Amino acid sequence: MASVVVEQVSKKYVTPSGDACLALQDLNLNIEKGEFFALLGPSGCGKSTLLHIIGGLNSADGTILINGEPVRGPGLNRGIVFQEYALFPWQTVIENVAFGLKMKGVPKKKRLQTAREYLALVGLSGFEERYPDQLSGGMKQRTAIARALAFDPEVLLMDEPFAALDAQTREILQAELLKIWEKTGKTIIFVTHSIEEAVFLAQRVAVITARPGRIKKIVDIPLPDQRYAEEDIRSSAAFSGVRHELWKLLSEEVVNSGALSGLGAEPSQTAIANPAVKQVLQPVSPVLQERGNDA
Amino acid sequence: MKIRILQFGAILLLLSAWQILPAHNIINPNFLPPLSETARTLHELVVTKQLQGHILISLKRIVYGLGIALLVGYPLGLLMGWFRNFEKVVDAPLQAGRQISALALFPVFILIFGIGEFSKAIIIFWASFWPILLNTTVGVKNIDPILIRSARSMGARHINFFLNIIVPASAPSAFTGIRLGASYAFMVLVAAEMVGANKGLGFLVLNSQETFKIPEMYAAIVTLCLFGLLINHLLLSLEQRSTQWRQVRARN
Numbered sequence: 001m002a003s004v005v006v007e008q009v010s011k012k013y014v015t016p017s018g019d020a021c022l023a024l025q026d027l028n029l030n031i032e033k034g035e036f037f038a039l040l041g042p043s044g045c046g047k048s049t050l051l052h053i054i055g056g057l058n059s060a061d062g063t064i065l066i067n068g069e070p071v072r073g074p075g076l077n078r079g080i081v082f083q084e085y086a087l088f089p090w091q092t093v094i095e096n097v098a099f100g101l102k103m104k105g106v107p108k109k110k111r112l113q114t115a116r117e118y119l120a121l122v123g124l125s126g127f128e129e130r131y132p133d134q135l136s137g138g139m140k141q142r143t144a145i146a147r148a149l150a151f152d153p154e155v156l157l158m159d160e161p162f163a164a165l166d167a168q169t170r171e172i173l174q175a176e177l178l179k180i181w182e183k184t185g186k187t188i189i190f191v192t193h194s195i196e197e198a199v200f201l202a203q204r205v206a207v208i209t210a211r212p213g214r215i216k217k218i219v220d221i222p223l224p225d226q227r228y229a230e231e232d233i234r235s236s237a238a239f240s241g242v243r244h245e246l247w248k249l250l251s252e253e254v255v256n257s258g259a260l261s262g263l264g265a266e267p268s269q270t271a272i273a274n275p276a277v278k279q280v281l282q283p284v285s286p287v288l289q290e291r292g293n294d295a
Numbered sequence: 296m297k298i299r300i301l302q303f304g305a306i307l308l309l310l311s312a313w314q315i316l317p318a319h320n321i322i323n324p325n326f327l328p329p330l331s332e333t334a335r336t337l338h339e340l341v342v343t344k345q346l347q348g349h350i351l352i353s354l355k356r357i358v359y360g361l362g363i364a365l366l367v368g369y370p371l372g373l374l375m376g377w378f379r380n381f382e383k384v385v386d387a388p389l390q391a392g393r394q395i396s397a398l399a400l401f402p403v404f405i406l407i408f409g410i411g412e413f414s415k416a417i418i419i420f421w422a423s424f425w426p427i428l429l430n431t432t433v434g435v436k437n438i439d440p441i442l443i444r445s446a447r448s449m450g451a452r453h454i455n456f457f458l459n460i461i462v463p464a465s466a467p468s469a470f471t472g473i474r475l476g477a478s479y480a481f482m483v484l485v486a487a488e489m490v491g492a493n494k495g496l497g498f499l500v501l502n503s504q505e506t507f508k509i510p511e512m513y514a515a516i517v518t519l520c521l522f523g524l525l526i527n528h529l530l531l532s533l534e535q536r537s538t539q540w541r542q543v544r545a546r547n
Binding site: 052079086088090103104132134147151 | 439441442444445446447448449450451452455459460463464466538539540543544
């Protein structure tokens with residue numbers, strides 16, 4: 001049985017100027033248990049919105065099933081890792097990691113013990129009593145990953161978790177995430193706008209179209225699961241082959257999204273993969289616009 | 296270290312001016328007795344246990360007035376910050392109320408509640424209620440929405456959500472409101488004790504002036520100043536203890 005099923009999901013929202021906008025249209029996905037699945041798309045295509053819908057943080061038309069159970073809101077069978085880390089600054093690292101367990105009603109001693117185990121898993125033993133503001137970006141995101149894993153969710157939802165990190169830290173965390181995935185066997189849905197990241201991490205990559213977001217194609221990544229162990233896999237023929245295929249699919253969408261219009265530039269590969277460029281070009285994301293209603 | 300010396304020097308300069316200027320008749324010592332005389336009077340008031348009585352009654356009034364303001368203003372501020380529609384409903388009357396000076400309402404309170412302790416507590420309440428309410432509301436409204444989403448995703452709901460997210464996240468702003476409230480409470484306390492009281496530090500200030508016990512008047516003013524500093528210091532250390540994470544942030 002599929003772990004996560006997305007059936008005919010559409011999402012409309014109203015822009016601040018009062019226009020109706022279709023962010024996602026008739027989206028269907030079947031993600032297997034234990035699969036590492038990436039959602040790849042141009043900025044503003046609604047891939048983060050889809051992730052938040054699966055997380056139960058946004059409402060939408062259509063159905064989401066987790067192990068056959070329909071999603072009606074947030075729940076501890078899904079853990080979310082946000083790009084902005086979203087750690088609670090008033091809590092120490094270990095309190096942050098234990099938070100989900102606390103909400104679950106796990107007694108203090110037990111939850112701190114579990115939190116310690118997950119901190120060890122992400123390589124943060126010894127940092128239990130620090131506050132998030134005392135950590136580097138990479139350490140914050142490790143904490144956030146430990147926090148999302150600690151309450152043992154079925155599915156890990158990751159919303160561009162490494163986008164704000166420097167290139168070196170990002171590569172280290174990507175490899176570590178694969179090891180964590182191997183150890184925990186979680187189903188992971190990973191949102192990214194980086195082709196390289198999607199290829200390096202995922203078993204399958206769904207390319208999302210420019211707004212309204214739909215599945216353009218699902219591409220199998222022909223790399224072994226333990227690809228992190230192989231030396232410089234990013235330079236292998238298999239890697240660049242599939243990367244090129246995704247690049248072609250994605251570049252059409254970047255043009256369609258109009259993200260590069262007005263600059264008079266062809267969508268070069270670097271422009272697509274470069275987060276800095278993306279951020280400059282990024283239209284206001286639907287997630288941001290909805291914040292007011294949700295809060 | 297250098298700053299410390301200069302800080303100390305500034306205080307010393309002020310105190311020596313207070314001593315030297317009246318002592319050499321540059322300022323009329325009848326209107327401003329030198330520091331030494333004020334200190335002596337203060338000491339006398341303490342030894343004869345007069346001052347303790349005034350302090351105690353003033354403190355009691357502050358505790359009641361500020362206490363009620365805290366008990367009403369803080370929860371109301373949390374609710375107003377979180378429930379936008381509730382805020383919209385109560386906003387207009389609260390904005391109007393906020394504009395009315397506590398001193399303007401004192402005659403009203405005396406009229407309704409008499410001249411006793413209750414009307415004094417109410418007037419102090421009125422002055423300190425607003426900063427507590429408004430700063431708590433702002434603190435809740437300014438919570439980063441991503442933290443709210445994050446907490447929701449981990450199943451934080453209802454009372455759990457309020458206690459684990461709303462309360463700590465808004466604490467810094469709420470504390471600012473409480474400290475402001477405390478200083479307003481002091482201002483109004485003195486005024487209230489000048490109008491209708493026969494005890495308390497505010498009474499002591501005015502009564503000493505009326506009976507021309509000028510050193511006593513200054514002794515009372517100094518006491519008020521020290522009293523205010525002490526309360527502010529206590530609140531500040533309480534704040535620092537309960538929002539340790541912010542000290543960390545400031546250091547980084």
